[in-house]
Amino acid sequence: MNSCKANHCIECTVTQCANHCQTENYCALDRILVGTHEANPTMDQCTDCMSFEKK
Numbered sequence: 001m002n003s004c005k006a007n008h009c010i011e012c013t014v015t016q017c018a019n020h021c022q023t024e025n026y027c028a029l030d031r032i033l034v035g036t037h038e039a040n041p042t043m044d045q046c047t048d049c050m051s052f053e054k055k
C-alpha cells in the first residue's frame with residue numbers, strides 16, 4: 001500500500017527525490033520552492049526545485 005500523500009497540485013517526475021511519490025508522478029510536500037541557478041534564466045532548464053532532497 002502506497003502511503004505517500006500525493007499533492008495533485010504539484011506534478012513531478014524526479015523519482016530520485018525523497019519527496020517524490022514513486023508510484024504516482026506527484027510531490028508529497030504541501031508546497032515547494034522553485035528557484036534558478038542562472039543570473040538570467042531563459043528556459044525551463046534554468047530552473048530548479050529547491051525542495052529536492054536526496055533519498
Ligand code: SF4
Binds near residue numbers: 017018026
Ligand atoms: S521536492 Fe521537488 S523534486 Fe522533489 S518530488 Fe517535490 S517537486 Fe519533485
